[in-house]
Amino acid sequence: MTHKEFLVLSTIATAPAPLTQRAVAAQAGMSVGSVNEAVSNLTEQGLVADRHITDEGLDALEPYRVKRAVLIAAGFGSRMVPITLNTPKPLVRVGGKRIIDTILDAVYAAGITEVYVVRGYLGEQFDQLLYKYPTIKLIDNPLYNEANNISSMVAAKDYLQSAYVFESDLLLRNPSLITRYQDRSNYLGIPMERSDDWCFEVKNGVIKDLGIGGEGGVWQMVGVSYWTPEDGKKLAEDIPATFAMPGGKERFWDEAPLKYFADKYKVYARECSLSDVTEIDSFRELEAIDPAYDC
Template identity: 45%
Template sequence: MMMSKCFELLCALEQSKAGLATAQAAEHTHLPVSEVQPALHTMQADELVCCSDGTWTITSHGLNWLSPYRVKRAVILAAGLGSRLRPVTDRIPKPMIPVKGTRIIDTILDALIAAKINEIHIIRGYRAEAFDALLEKYSNLIFTDNPLYASANNLFSLLYAKDWLQNAYVLDADLYLFTPTLIRKYEYHTNYLACWCEHTDEWCFAHEGLRIKSFSIGGDRCYRMFGLSYWDEDDGLRLAADLEKAAHSPLARTFYWDEVPLRICKENYRIKLRKCAADDILEIDTLEELAALDPAYRPYLSDSPPVRKAPAR
């Protein structure tokens, strides 16, 4: 546990070039000050951090300590139809929708580039050619097309990316990041991003400490799941193999990819929670959420066709 706390603190200090006070470090890591203070002093003794006038900074030794945990790549799942945002998505895939002048997917791509994660795979499907416009700003993107986007859930999208899951972020392309530093250069272990909530109708986790025990659709006093996960080298290989096995199931076209590590093959994984605040990130699932971010979409609220509510993945 101490190693995990030290890792989170080192990541926070690496992201904050000016350094952090103890209370700020606690806020950034969602750890209590009572745990942060002794961890910082332990790392100071090991020359991983230093302190000047109450401000903690990471040392070169601390950066070397982080280096084995470097995130190498990202896979962005962007093949879906975006039916719940019709009629806006009749003409444009959901990740390419501009919100106050910035495309939804750009909030992800800008955060990845800022973290110097330059190997970025985008799995396309619906209106795939629209994503070509991204190359004007992000020339290093690698596109892969999923021909099953209209007839199957997203297990097959990730199956097309099975060779790129080691030391990798896997992200839903409809995430709007208010806090870009959710994307980090380093990750300690396989994890899912989640925030505490009193109630949610979305996918959520039951947990024991920081370990995810199970997931469900809807819950009270639980951690609401976001479509941002990280897979270390071993789990990335394991996930690729398990996705291939799941794809042979007669029900494969009904599976969301997350069901493979969280339900179908959950005994193969020890996945941790990575906590965030509710206002750090938004999965834009409905026209109401889109219009709340950008009033330009309010006219669509009156004439949008009814779409049956289902948990978004």
């Protein structure tokens, strides 16, 4: 199955009602002509019939089903002081809703029920999540106070196959970005003319480098990624190997697949926009988003 055929088939499979080909094109981010060609091929293969996915089509998608989600939620959130003195940043409420809930709600809506939350700072407070999400499994990161987020991924290294990985301090405004099926490893990214944040260098849709800041068509990194079974298995080795390097404790986990072991991975950029995801970096930004904090 080609990537375009996958996009069309998975869009049809997850739609609440039959879609026109124009609607499929809009949701899949493809041209109508490409959708027409894909639908024709899928119909010939018996995977689609009369705008519906067939049983054979569902079977064909099964290897691409997302099986689990890992949420990194161990950090202190120093730039959000004073609110984080007593509350972990992912549990801070924005508009009455915990930041982490915007991710968890999207994950469960996509039918992903194997969910892991890696906790550290004020870790016991994450027990409250179990009231709303009783199937969550909590993983303790004992090194959160002496290492970067790579220590959280070392703790979760056995759960990265067919998995989304999230930074848990992201306010996810567009839950449709979290889909039931994925066919290749990817990161969400925002095309920008200029950014001072972490950025990808992207060529033909593939991430070629990772660095801080850039201009002239860079992609600003968003802390949401997906990893295929094959790449998740490699991450289970390469993340601990990066952690064990001199200075490895200070690394961000993303540097393992995108810098230190980049030759072993082919990771794609998946486009989103500034309106889809908001990272609240400071208490001042929190005040601007939620007037309840503007005292």
